[in-house]
Amino acid sequence: MIEAQGLTKIFKDKKRGEIRAADGVSFKAQPGQIYGLLGANGAGKTTTLRMLATILQPTAGTAKVAGYDVVDDPEKVRASVGFLSTATALYGRLTAKEFVEYFGRLFGMEEAALQKRIDEIFARLEMNEFRDRRCEKLSTGMKQKVSIARTLVHNPPVMIFDEPTIGLDVMTARTIVQFIRECRAQGKTVIFSTHVMSEVEKLCDTIGIIHNGKLLAEGTLPQLRERYGEQDMEEIFVKVVGE
Amino acid sequence: MKLKNIAVVYNKERTDMLRDRRTLFNMLLFPLIMFPLISTGFSRLESRFREKARKEAAQIMVLGAEQAPELAGKLRASGKFEIVPTEPDYKQRISDKKLRAAVEFSPGFEQALRGAGAQAPGVTLYYYETEMRSEMAVHSLEEIVGEYRKDVVQGRVAGHGLPAAALTPVVTKEQNVASAEKVSGVRLGAIIPYFIIIFCLVGALHPAMDLTAGEKERGTLETILASAVSRGELVMAKFLFVLTTSLTTAVISLASYSLTLKFAPSASARGVAKDFTAHFSLQSVLMVFVMVLPLAVLFAAALVAISLIARSYKEAQSYTGPIMMLAIVPAIASILPGIELNAKLALIPILNVSLVSKEILSGSLPWGSIALVFLSTSF
Numbered sequence: 206m207i208e209a210q211g212l213t214k215i216f217k218d219k220k221r222g223e224i225r226a227a228d229g230v231s232f233k234a235q236p237g238q239i240y241g242l243l244g245a246n247g248a249g250k251t252t253t254l255r256m257l258a259t260i261l262q263p264t265a266g267t268a269k270v271a272g273y274d275v276v277d278d279p280e281k282v283r284a285s286v287g288f289l290s291t292a293t294a295l296y297g298r299l300t301a302k303e304f305v306e307y308f309g310r311l312f313g314m315e316e317a318a319l320q321k322r323i324d325e326i327f328a329r330l331e332m333n334e335f336r337d338r339r340c341e342k343l344s345t346g347m348k349q350k351v352s353i354a355r356t357l358v359h360n361p362p363v364m365i366f367d368e369p370t371i372g373l374d375v376m377t378a379r380t381i382v383q384f385i386r387e388c389r390a391q392g393k394t395v396i397f398s399t400h401v402m403s404e405v406e407k408l409c410d411t412i413g414i415i416h417n418g419k420l421l422a423e424g425t426l427p428q429l430r431e432r433y434g435e436q437d438m439e440e441i442f443v444k445v446v447g448e
Numbered sequence: 449m450k451l452k453n454i455a456v457v458y459n460k461e462r463t464d465m466l467r468d469r470r471t472l473f474n475m476l477l478f479p480l481i482m483f484p485l486i487s488t489g490f491s492r493l494e495s496r497f498r499e500k501a502r503k504e505a506a507q508i509m510v511l512g513a514e515q516a517p518e519l520a521g522k523l524r525a526s527g528k529f530e531i532v533p534t535e536p537d538y539k540q541r542i543s544d545k546k547l548r549a550a551v552e553f554s555p556g557f558e559q560a561l562r563g564a565g566a567q568a569p570g571v572t573l574y575y576y577e578t579e580m581r582s583e584m585a586v587h588s589l590e591e592i593v594g595e596y597r598k599d600v601v602q603g604r605v606a607g608h609g610l611p612a613a614a615l616t617p618v619v620t621k622e623q624n625v626a627s628a629e630k631v632s633g634v635r636l637g638a639i640i641p642y643f644i645i646i647f648c649l650v651g652a653l654h655p656a657m658d659l660t661a662g663e664k665e666r667g668t669l670e671t672i673l674a675s676a677v678s679r680g681e682l683v684m685a686k687f688l689f690v691l692t693t694s695l696t697t698a699v700i701s702l703a704s705y706s707l708t709l710k711f712a713p714s715a716s717a718r719g720v721a722k723d724f725t726a727h728f729s730l731q732s733v734l735m736v737f738v739m740v741l742p743l744a745v746l747f748a749a750a751l752v753a754i755s756l757i758a759r760s761y762k763e764a765q766s767y768t769g770p771i772m773m774l775a776i777v778p779a780i781a782s783i784l785p786g787i788e789l790n791a792k793l794a795l796i797p798i799l800n801v802s803l804v805s806k807e808i809l810s811g812s813l814p815w816g817s818i819a820l821v822f823l824s825t826s827f
């Protein structure tokens with residue numbers, strides 16, 4: 206469960222003055238559902254998700270993630286969240302297993318439970334072949350699997366994906382999409398951001414359209430279609446943003 | 449802050465950094481090869497050149513040899529020179545380093561000498577300053593001319609019926625009361641703290657930058673910030689690891705230094721090694737490390753803090769460059785002769801540690817200063 210209330214982030218830039226990267230963003234994401242944050246580059250998707258993952262502190266407003274407040278209880282929030290973005294890189298000099306182990310330990314997992322969980326995940330994601338290979342030597346697809354394993358190791362109830370498929374080839378992107386569906390099937394709360402319309406149509410239960418830091422429209426795909434009188438997601442998006 | 453989390457991060461940083469070639473180079477290889485290279489390779493090279501230059505008969509020209517047949521004969525008989533036929537372009541030849549030096553006797557040299565007239569006869573020595581072999585040749589020339597001068601003077605004194613002692617009415621004698629061991633102890637004592645401090649810094653530098661700015665650059669910082677570890681635990685673990693490499697580097701460099709001295713090819717270096725083990729008990733070396741500890745803490749903290757501002761490893765390098773200079777200057781200052789620890793200097797960071805270590809290694813234990821330095825560096 207994610208509940209954002211007026212999340213605002215202001216960056217100060219010497220040349221451009223105040224930048225409202227996120228401006229009063231409020232929404233709810235339910236367990237067992239996928240919430241899609243749709244927006245162009247620079248719309249404020251990443252900033253919003255980073256505040257939810259407690260990597261950034263909101264300037265104003267707050268959010269409750271899995272029942273914990275992102276401002277008051279950031280460590281508990283992080284323990285309940287699996288965060289994946291293209292910016293979350295791997296430690297190149299650690300092996301795939303060491304990397305996942307490291308994060309499991311930081312989440313305070315017992316050693317026996319951790320090893321069992323790693324065996325489970327590695328088997329399911331077919332990662333045993335490169336289990337003891339250093340992350341820097343892995344292909345992009347393998348790296349993405351290691352990142353997924355990292356977000357899953359502590360079995361968090363909330364998953365946050367920031368443009369998880371950007372720059373990936375079709376097969377690797379499909380693995381990710383498949384994985385996001387599995388998360389929903391397991392009853393996790395899933396939020397993900399993208400600027401790819403087709404992904405939104407395929408995956409999301411609820412869609413939020415974000416532009417210039419503001420959440421302009423929200424609803425299920427049928428609701429948005431009805432409200433804006435368009436079938437195509439791209440047309441809906443243009444209409445919302447153009448307003 | 450959970451100790452367990454700090455330990456998990458610390459252990460991971462250790463695995464990570466020990467697989468990094470740059471860490472291994474800075475922490476192990478650099479101090480291990482630097483001392484043998486500098487102290488043996490360099491001194492060996494130098495002595496070889498010196499030996500070669502000494503053995504070689506320097507090529508010189510004697511201008512106006514007919515004016516001073518006796519002295520010219522002595523030059524020839526000394527065997528130190530190869531006298532080449534006189535050419536008019538001798539100055540150019542010396543500049544070109546084809547000729548080491550030239551001697552020129554003033555006209556009527558020997559006659560003026562015998563006449564003992566008002567006008568003293570002159571010898572001009574031509575050489576090239578900063579050219580070692582030219583300077584050595586001219587030095588030998590001066591020696592021979594000086595001997596000759598002495599002979600002439602003694603002959604004159606005897607001619608006047610005076611004893612030879614009349615020439616030296618007062619005899620001065622210098623006697624060194626410091627034992628040779630003490631002298632080398634003080635010298636070593638001055639240089640060792642300097643090495644330890646510099647290597648503390650060198651050892652801390654790479655991990656401090658790689659674990660902060662480097663992580664930002666590679667994007668792993670975002671990953672770790674999204675994990676359950678708190679910011680405080682993360683910084684603490686990184687700081688502790690930087691401190692560890694800093695001290696490890698210092699220990700390795702000290703060990704390398706003493707081993708180098710022990711197995712040094714030259715006898716003088718081996719003598720130093722003997723003093724080293726005779727003078728510096730394990731206790732005093734440990735004591736120096738205790739003094740260096742707060743300084744290493746300071747280095748590690750400062751480097752981690754500064755590197756955290758930087759967005760990339762390269763940016764961090766340009767920020768930490770001035771820190772290196774700031775640390776090296778006071779450390780060098782402690783080597784200066786005549787600089788002694790007092791209450792005021794005990795408050796200057798780095799210099800104070802360097803000076804107090806110098807005192808400890810030369811055998812005295814100034815407890816008051818030790819306490820003052822330790823406290824001032826700790827805060």
